[in-house]
Amino acid sequence: MQAGKPVLYSFFRSSCSWRVRIALALKEIDYDTFPISLIKDGGQQLAIIEYLEETRPTPVRLLPQDPKKRASVRLISDLIASGIQPLQNLSVLKKVxxxxxxxWAQEVISSGFEALEHILQSTAGKYCxxxxxxxxxxxLVPQVANAQKFKVDLSPYPIINRINKTLLAMEAFQVxxxxxxxxxPPELRA
Amino acid sequence: MQAGKPVLYSFFRSSCSWRVRIALALKEIDYDTFPISLIKDGGQQLAIIEYLEETRPTPVRLLPQDPKKRASVRLISDLIASGIQPLQNLSVLKKVxxxxxxxWAQEVISSGFEALEHILQSTAGKYCxxxxxxxxxxxLVPQVANAQKFKVDLSPYPIINRINKTLLAMEAFQVxxxxxxxxxPPELRA
Known part of the structure; x- marks a missing residue:
């Protein structure tokens, strides 16, 4: 690893790691990956994203300048990161x-997506x-991938579905x- | 209700509502309470706190100016709001x-407090x-109250315990x- 280059402790399958990887790609920050298979899931990754935003405002802002829009962004992020993801992560499913x-996973995701679709009705444009x-x-994108993994029917959530597709077409979400x-692992590679 | 005065949709027992009430008290913002007994738990309340911070930086800042310290504050907040609270809220316990x-509640709180105590070892002073x-x-304070409700033994978490006591002595946490x-309800009044 190159000195001074940031290192991301990442697990390929973790939706929380994926969030941060998207942020790093959008910010065009070069980094090394240190793979760890046991990860502490949870919201820690939002703290990383907020930190990136504050220290690297370019080339893309991840929080709007307007306080009300910022609140909408955080409302949606927190709904996913606190209201959905923690209820369907590996350690909880093991306990269940x-x-x-x-x-269990289908129920918590569907109920979360219902709330999310409702919020998006008043906030969404091309994006959330x-x-x-x-x-x-x-x-959004890592959570929709989790929903698909658990075979959640996405047809009741047309806005979620549309935005997800738009985002998945972007380079930052693909890399x-x-x-x-x-x-x-080789068998899961694209 | 007075025109222009903010209204908090609040449930007395919700740890998420309590977080916001503390913020309002510290910011010295006068508000009306609109009690709702059915609340959508989750992180929404962190979005409110971030909004308050951005629009009302005085008389007390709730996020430090230094980006690394801000990240520590968000790490701890997210650990509680995404990693602990959602796993022991009413709707999950009903499902369990x-x-x-x-x-279930004791296990998720203890495992979260273990991670939290470890983080506090390197971040805490008088406060988190x-x-x-x-x-x-x-x-922290509303989550410790939840821990006590579920009879979690707090002796393995001396820093959590100490900071909680310091905070509970403050006016903003009491009101x-x-x-x-x-x-x-009258039977639960202090």
């Missing part, structure tokens, strides 16, 4: 037990909040994708 | 079922991050306490 875990990409979009990480 | 819920009160402290809200 093998038999019940698929139903208006027509500028933001931290909310970084949270950061779980299927293209240094620790992605 | 009456028999298993006490053990150094000697200035911050958003992290607003998250915002669940036992002193307009919707607190």
């Amino acid at each position: 037990g093998q038999e019940a875990q698929l139903t 909040v208006g027509n500028e990409i933001s931290m909310a979009d970084l949270c 950061s994708h779980p299927s293209r990480q240094p620790d992605t | 079922g009456q028999e298993a819920q006490l053990t 991050v150094g000697n200035e009160i911050s958003m992290a402290d607003l998250c 915002s306490h669940p036992s002193r809200q307009p919707d607190t």
